[in-house]
Amino acid sequence: MIAPHRLSVKFFFEELSIDVEDFIPVFHRWIRENVVPNELLLDVADYKHIVDGPAILLVGHEADYVVDLTDAKPGLMYVRKRDAGSDLSEALGTTLSQALNGVKLTESDVELKGKLKLRTDAATIVLLDRLNYANAANGDGADTAAAAALSQISDNLAPIFGDDTTVTRVANDPREPLTFELSAPSAPDVDTLLSQLGSAD
Amino acid sequence: MSNIGWKDVLADEMPDDLAHEIDIFEGQMELMGQAKLDEKVFAETRLRRGVYGQRYDNGQRHDGFESRELAFDEKDRVKGPDTLWHAPGMQRIKVPGGGLTPDQLDMLAQVADEYSDGILHVTTRQDFQLHFVHIEDTPDMMRRLAAVGITTREACGNSVRNVTCCHLAGVCQTEVFDATPYSEAYAQFLLGHDDVQDFGRKFKPAFSGCEAEACGLVMMHDMGYLAQIKEVDGKPKRGFKVFVGGGLGTVPHQAKVLSEFTPEEEILPQTQAVARVFARLGEKRNRNRARIKFLVAKLGIEEFRRLVDEERKTLPHDDRWTAYLDTLPHYEEKPTRPPTFLNGQVHSFEFNQWLETNVYDQRQEGYSVVTVNLPLGDLTSQQSWELADIARKYVGDNIRTTVEQNIVLRWVSDADLPALYEELRAIGLGDPGAGTIVDITACPGTDTCKLGIASSRGLAGELRTQLTAKSASLPDAIKDLKIKISGCFNSCGQHHVSDIGFFGNSRRSGNFKMPHFQVILGGKWRDNAGSYGLAVGAVPSKTVPEVVDTITSRYVEERTKGETFQEWIGRIGKKEARSIIQPFMNLPAFEQQPEFFSDWGDPRVFSLGDIGIGECAGEVVSLFSMEISPAESEAFEAQIALDEDDPARAESLAYSSMLKAARALVRTQFLDVGDSPDRIVEEFKSRFFDTELFFDQYAKGKFGQYLLDRHSNPNPDPDNDSARRLIEEALLFIEATHACESKVGGNVLVEI
Numbered sequence: 001m002i003a004p005h006r007l008s009v010k011f012f013f014e015e016l017s018i019d020v021e022d023f024i025p026v027f028h029r030w031i032r033e034n035v036v037p038n039e040l041l042l043d044v045a046d047y048k049h050i051v052d053g054p055a056i057l058l059v060g061h062e063a064d065y066v067v068d069l070t071d072a073k074p075g076l077m078y079v080r081k082r083d084a085g086s087d088l089s090e091a092l093g094t095t096l097s098q099a100l101n102g103v104k105l106t107e108s109d110v111e112l113k114g115k116l117k118l119r120t121d122a123a124t125i126v127l128l129d130r131l132n133y134a135n136a137a138n139g140d141g142a143d144t145a146a147a148a149a150l151s152q153i154s155d156n157l158a159p160i161f162g163d164d165t166t167v168t169r170v171a172n173d174p175r176e177p178l179t180f181e182l183s184a185p186s187a188p189d190v191d192t193l194l195s196q197l198g199s200a201d
Numbered sequence: 202m203s204n205i206g207w208k209d210v211l212a213d214e215m216p217d218d219l220a221h222e223i224d225i226f227e228g229q230m231e232l233m234g235q236a237k238l239d240e241k242v243f244a245e246t247r248l249r250r251g252v253y254g255q256r257y258d259n260g261q262r263h264d265g266f267e268s269r270e271l272a273f274d275e276k277d278r279v280k281g282p283d284t285l286w287h288a289p290g291m292q293r294i295k296v297p298g299g300g301l302t303p304d305q306l307d308m309l310a311q312v313a314d315e316y317s318d319g320i321l322h323v324t325t326r327q328d329f330q331l332h333f334v335h336i337e338d339t340p341d342m343m344r345r346l347a348a349v350g351i352t353t354r355e356a357c358g359n360s361v362r363n364v365t366c367c368h369l370a371g372v373c374q375t376e377v378f379d380a381t382p383y384s385e386a387y388a389q390f391l392l393g394h395d396d397v398q399d400f401g402r403k404f405k406p407a408f409s410g411c412e413a414e415a416c417g418l419v420m421m422h423d424m425g426y427l428a429q430i431k432e433v434d435g436k437p438k439r440g441f442k443v444f445v446g447g448g449l450g451t452v453p454h455q456a457k458v459l460s461e462f463t464p465e466e467e468i469l470p471q472t473q474a475v476a477r478v479f480a481r482l483g484e485k486r487n488r489n490r491a492r493i494k495f496l497v498a499k500l501g502i503e504e505f506r507r508l509v510d511e512e513r514k515t516l517p518h519d520d521r522w523t524a525y526l527d528t529l530p531h532y533e534e535k536p537t538r539p540p541t542f543l544n545g546q547v548h549s550f551e552f553n554q555w556l557e558t559n560v561y562d563q564r565q566e567g568y569s570v571v572t573v574n575l576p577l578g579d580l581t582s583q584q585s586w587e588l589a590d591i592a593r594k595y596v597g598d599n600i601r602t603t604v605e606q607n608i609v610l611r612w613v614s615d616a617d618l619p620a621l622y623e624e625l626r627a628i629g630l631g632d633p634g635a636g637t638i639v640d641i642t643a644c645p646g647t648d649t650c651k652l653g654i655a656s657s658r659g660l661a662g663e664l665r666t667q668l669t670a671k672s673a674s675l676p677d678a679i680k681d682l683k684i685k686i687s688g689c690f691n692s693c694g695q696h697h698v699s700d701i702g703f704f705g706n707s708r709r710s711g712n713f714k715m716p717h718f719q720v721i722l723g724g725k726w727r728d729n730a731g732s733y734g735l736a737v738g739a740v741p742s743k744t745v746p747e748v749v750d751t752i753t754s755r756y757v758e759e760r761t762k763g764e765t766f767q768e769w770i771g772r773i774g775k776k777e778a779r780s781i782i783q784p785f786m787n788l789p790a791f792e793q794q795p796e797f798f799s800d801w802g803d804p805r806v807f808s809l810g811d812i813g814i815g816e817c818a819g820e821v822v823s824l825f826s827m828e829i830s831p832a833e834s835e836a837f838e839a840q841i842a843l844d845e846d847d848p849a850r851a852e853s854l855a856y857s858s859m860l861k862a863a864r865a866l867v868r869t870q871f872l873d874v875g876d877s878p879d880r881i882v883e884e885f886k887s888r889f890f891d892t893e894l895f896f897d898q899y900a901k902g903k904f905g906q907y908l909l910d911r912h913s914n915p916n917p918d919p920d921n922d923s924a925r926r927l928i929e930e931a932l933l934f935i936e937a938t939h940a941c942e943s944k945v946g947g948n949v950l951v952e953i
Binding site for chain 2: 005006021024025028031032040042043044045046047048049050051052053054057059061064070081082128129130131173175176177
């Protein structure tokens, strides 16, 4: 299956005892110290004035890291914008490993450590590509790509997140991008997940 | 699912002309990738498609300690002078008069989340802007927008920018008549018009229906139109008072009256005449003096008027000047619901507060305009399609953006207001305070603009937060004051026409620079931006909230009954106004107050190291260079068509590319050649071929003959060989056109 134009993975905060604007100096430092391997970080965008949306963005060339408050579910969202891989499977692997790296960086950051925790037992996966992965209605024949993507994502994630992992398609508005929810009650910690993905640093 | 692109999927949904223009732009991108296009020509080409540069796109960024290189791939590859190909940029999307349908809003939301950062930003010219966009994504983005009737053409560059119109036009209590259909016809007429392709700088028009309101802000525009009705032969006649040469920027100018009354049938030809005068006599080399305001000031309005009147007499007739007038009697907006009234039910405090500031009683009984107050002009993709659904339910297609960076829903049936309010609140768009002191306008500033000096959005966000927190206790006298902020002196935040305006600058303290804002007091928003404020001094950025408090407190204490803020500033004078902010003008040392040396929302130690060369001014390239570029792109497309085994299309594109090149050359001497192939070839032949100007030293007239032959003997059934031959001939013809233009000197207007 073709790699989507963009792909995002959002992990949710279990604890967050700081204001979102506290991420601004952290992200600026990340740019200065070039902390993310293989990615070019460019700038920080402050959208904290928007209710229920992306609050603070670390904008990169290949990907964005977003402190996202959408649907009142605060989390760290990784949006892969380019060079993710040649097919969906590879793109998912790249995106997931970099998203988990982002989680690890955030939790271990010198200014953030102990002030937040991200869960690995749930995530939202979005295929931002309405051309190749239209969010057509379930069961009407137009959602072949969506069904195939669901199957592919499930197959890829179960070995990593555990046997009880389920991936379900979110029945959202067809104008929204194709969205899946990952539930993995027995998901291991970030390091183990990265190790299983083969991308531990 | 693999090789099919948006171009194929949307082929039947895009208007042919828009689809073709986008193909040409994509072809120009290909040529640029192959280094076959001059970087300045490509820069102006992309600007005219709304594809703009953004901060750090020169590959440098100051991290608070030092300026560092951003390691983009292919650093030799550029999309304009000092602008790296791979650096993300801004896409400006034109929305004439701010008019939008829910379907268009849906599409804007979709392209925002697939190609930018998921945020739609409304500008002070009723446009949308998307940021952090990769240039490779722009053709498909344009196609998707074209499929819903939106073009990005001439959104930037030295062109006619978005035509703005009062967001209340048509429903206003005080307007003379609805200026909307005129502004629409005007935007359509000028889009891509031959006479607006050779300006030295941008050109911003606006339409107003009322003289005394802010309305379309015609006094600060390059050209402004104020609706008027005059009695002619005992009958009321529609027309416009026409203004020219206004503008903000570094040197603000109030517009001059070009005509006290231009009848409706004359506004398009008169504008065309103005465009020709501006193109011919306006400054082209010094971009700082290239706006039409400088030409009007230099010539004087009487001489400028005379030149325009003379020019008008030479214009060849165009049916489009008046064709749209026949449709005016049928122009109407259709409400979705019947008129109703808010009965005397008791509503919540929050609703009443919102009702007071965000709802305007339409002239049409039973209907209101609701302002959706967007913080800093931003809304998310998700909010956008939710808002589109709300619009579908309550107002249908009657959505407009505003120059105060908000969105209005028109034709809301009054009894729907409480439910509408709840639905807006549920999506985070139910803030009250529209048009009041908390509804602050700000340009992008240092967030994304290459020219930004200080953080206008950071400051606006801070002021909004602080003022909202105490809005309940704010004295009535200051509740409706306007605060507008620009990140530099270029006035994109329109600081000159606010009660309290700011523009970013900097001052040195010791070895460090400190972000500052120049304070501008007493500008007038009403009366179509009736007067500009006084610059009274610069204060450190971090003191601005306190400065606002101090100024507004003094005003509340000292104002006489009914005295406006402008009147008060006028009464106390610049010296006294400066004394109010004087205590804030002292600069602490870095060691004393290090927080003063970083900007709002940006913890980096302040620096001017990120300021680049702005693209607002566009690139000054010749008209010929701009017009030959699409010819080259079509010749390139012809080769692709041949590779795809489509000789008929290849042959047709090759011929079309020759015509475009010939037309570009002819227009260096004769602007009015038009689009007819017969006319283009005839003019090319008489001016360049028969005179042997086109002749090569050795090949003589061979290359020109290619066009003459193809034009007089079209091949009804080309095969691959004949198509390939014509493509080669087209490439040689285009090269010869370049050579001829260089030889003759181009851009010499010998005949109008």
